[in-house]
Structure formats: structure tokens, C-alpha cells
Amino acid sequence: MQMSDTRQINASPAEVYAALLDPDMLIKCVPGATEVTGSPEDGFEATVVQKVGPVKATFKGQVTMTDMVPDQSIKISGEGKGGAAGFAKGEADVKLVAKDGGTELSYDVEAKVGGKLAQLG
Structure with missing residues (x-):
């Protein structure tokens, strides 16, 4: 699955960049996120709860930041x-x-999902 979009944010590029690296801000931006810990240098660990139809799942995973060009x-x-x-x-x-x-x-996302959630859409 591929997604692309553009958003206008009423903040400077430096403020937006800092927010992308802040676990407290990331938890507010990721739908279903219940926990985000870590740092940009070491990576983040995240817990996200998603529900599609009758299936509800808790995902635990790793997030890494690379190719970082400040602001x-x-x-x-x-x-x-x-x-x-x-x-x-x-x-x-x-x-x-x-x-x-x-x-x-602006962002370009490439995502892959599999298992029961993918079967349900």
C-alpha cells in the first residue's frame, strides 16, 4: 500500500522537525498509539492498538529514523x-x-500488512 499527502502546519520547519523526534508528540500523532519510548538516535519502541471489524490487535514494534537532515x-x-x-x-x-x-x-509512505487484519481490510 502506498500513500502520499501534503499538510500545511502553522509552525516553523525547526519546530515541526523537533516534534517528529519527540516521543510525546509521536504518541499524539499515531492513531491507536498507547506507548512510545526511546530516542531518535537509538530508535523508538511503540505499542499501537488497532481494530478492524471484529479483530482487535496490539502491535509492538520498532521505529528508526535515518537520512536525517535537520529542519x-x-x-x-x-x-x-x-x-x-x-x-x-x-x-x-x-x-x-x-x-x-x-x-x-509532505510524505510518501510504503506500507505492508499481513495476517487477519489485512484479510479484513
Whole structure:
């Protein structure tokens, strides 16, 4: 599955970049996230709860940040397992550009899911 989008954020590129590296901010941005710990240098560990139809799964996984260009771009890669419910893995290329007094954040994501959640859609 591939996704791309652009968002305008009312903050400077430096503020947006710092937020992408902050576990307290990441937990607010990832749907279903219940815990995010770690650091950009060592990677993050995350717990995410997802529900599709009758299947509810808790995924535990690792998130790493690479190709980091402060205030400009970052590559975010992650991989998680949800037991019998399946797995998810993917990566996002995130770019930040100063625009209209704020920041235009654009991303290209490639994700793969498998298991019961993938079967249900």
C-alpha cells in the first residue's frame, strides 16, 4: 500500500522537525498509539492498538529514523507484530519546506500488512 499527502502546519520547519523526534508528540500523532519510548538516535519502541471489524490487535514494534537532515527531511521506518492478527511494516520519506509563514510537510509512505487484519481490510 502506498500513500502520499501534503499538510500545511502553522509552525516553523525547526519546530515541526523537533516534534517528529519527540516521543510525546509521536504518541499524539499515531492513531491507536498507547506507548512510545526511546530516542531518535537509538530508535523508538511503540505499542499501537488497532481494530478492524471484529479483530482487535496490539502491535509492538520498532521505529528508526535515518537520512536525517535537520529542519528539512527524515526517513521513518517501522515494523511491528500483532501475534495472530498479523504484522505491519513500512517506511515514510518526510520532507519539510517553509511556506506561507509555516511549514509544508509532505510524505510518501510504503506500507505492508499481513495476517487477519489485512484479510479484513
